[in-house]
Amino acid sequence: MVIILGLFLVLPIGMALWVSLLHWDGQSNPFSGAADFVGLHNYADLSTSAGQDRQLFMTSVRNNLYYVLLVVPLQTALSLGLAIAVNSRRIKGKGFFRTVFYFPSVTSSIAISTVFLFLFQGSGAVNALLKWVGITGPKWFTDAHGLVWSLLGLLGVVDPDKPVAALAAHGFLGLSWWDWLSGPSIAMCTIIVLAVWTTSGTYMLIFLAALQDVPVELEEAALLDGANRWQSFRNVTLPALRPVLFLVITLGLIGTWQVFDAVYVMSQGAPANTTLTPAYLSYTAGFQDADYGRAAAIAFILLAIILAMTIVQRVLLRDRDEPTTRTRFLRRRTS
């Protein structure tokens, strides 16, 4: 066990950590001293010192942040909804629906990405459908406008092509506030739709397994007590699902911060770097720019982000839990 863990986990991580402290072009032995040891230089290039590296990395973090903020809630809600629908005792042909909903998850993500490329072409099926209801669809994969500014543009508040001077002039970590607040680009939205659609099947199965563990008697008791369907779901089913909810959100967070395959197939970061993600940036830094040190540093910052996010999420879910039990306990003592 120790050997396996050491061989496949500890050693590669240790080696990668060492590489992230080097300026290594991938053509020599990084453990022989042939590559320059630069300390935290790679990390500084990505965070504190101004330049192209930092700008690209911060752009990728911004893109991925909006991706996570949209994908995780949407996929969790959708998969929970699907699980409840399939779990319903009134529905017929459950097996059929279960298979249908799970189907996107078993299909290769490369294949689905390619199909999406055709669906979202300028003259593709999605725009044909939109045209049918009288909307001129955007050029999905070439539209670099942020969703926030596009929506505000529709309301006539801002012009998406002309950044507000106050926001464009100031910035944080190499990106202007206009860029930070832009939301996901239209192109990124297609990848978000793809991710929600492909992952919800898997999480549906997890929710379904948990739903089948919720005792039917509990729900029936709640209904007998006069709770309506929503109340029984909110106060009986959902609390019973809390550990599974935590699991799904955690898995979702980790998976979404690592998004690579869809970006690799569909956009390679285009348009205007708005679909660039840290995982993809790490790949190009290594294999295109032959700067493996920077690539490894990106991977470690990504790891730190994922760990931080998971901890925050854990604290949030736990904090809401504890006060309620305490108040219930107090209430019981006083009555």
Place this chain on the structure above:
Amino acid sequence: MTVRRAATASAMCGAFLLAGCSSNFGSNSSAQQDTKGKQSLTVMIGSSGDAETNAVKAAASAWAKQTGNTVTVVPAQNLDQQLGQALAGGKPPDIFYVGSSVFANYAKGNSLYAYGDQLSYKNDFSASLRNSFSYGNKFVCAPKDSSTLALAINTTMWKKAGLTEADYPKTWNDLEKVARKLTTKNVSGLVVDSSYNELGGFLKQSGGWITNTDQTKVTADSAANVNALTYVKKLLTEGALKFPKQVDAGWGGEALGTQKAAMTIEGNWLTGAMSTDYPSVGYKVVPLPKGPAGQGTLSFSTCWGIANKSAHHAADVSLVKAFTTAQQQLAFADAFGVLPSRDSALTTYKQKHPQDKVFADGTAYAQGPVTIPGFTKALTQFDSDLAGLATADPKKILSDLQTNGEQILKGGS
């Protein structure tokens, strides 16, 4: 107790593995040469398709038969990535394609065996090609073939718009005029890739380029370059020029083939794609129009790299010589539509393929690619910015490239 035992075990395992690694990674210098009679070589290629793979295999096995050695030709799925892994692992193939975007990185990392000056016919390669594959005053590797850019015109649409051969665009003004004339509801007059590899011709015609001649200075923000991008932006805003993605095409050739474009700017790889995928579309290739500073086009090439770590340098050079005879270059040109890189072969090629004469003529005044180590990331960003040129400020795009490029030159990364 168990903890300590575990720690020792993992430490030992680590030490063992590190020892294993270092022998694998090897040292930086040339490998011990193999002097056996029969040697076995590996050639890794980034092939454009079966035609190229089979042609290289045939040439390699002919050489193997003649010399008694054996050769394995490996077509890579993703050459940069596979070579990167092989070089990092210390066991690269003996001979491999080296694109100009990675050439400088490999040469700087001392991964390439510089054999160019051993070739008796090295002056038969054009100066621009030799420059592209020289590093530190040494001609490192022999150019495999070459490609240049030209303007391809759909002849049917040309006639339909009432244009004749006398109207083939000679200047930027002509180009703008015909592109506007050819633009209809369903057809874009001119479709060009948004990459500097295709749009870079305009920089050259305007008298500018990304770097100075010996690549010691970045000259991206010159007035000539601003002029060129302003012209391209004008075409974009008029609707006379569109990028392939705007017409749902992957590249200029696809737009021409699917008749969404009346004209495109592409290299001679267009010829093969048109004849296999769109044989019914008639087109004519003409030189790129002149800009304020005259003619300009870009040239692209790949070289036959020999690994420094290969143990068969003598045999490697012999095989590369076999790959680069004038006769073999013409055979490659016939098989998969590239231009020979040797001037002597190019003369014969022009006679054999009069329709590709325009591409061949371009080699005389073509600008080679930028080959500064680590420069690819600045160029990737430039490409990304060019895709948004329609709504961007050309000056801003070029000054960003200037800043990024200077940072790379200064940092030496």
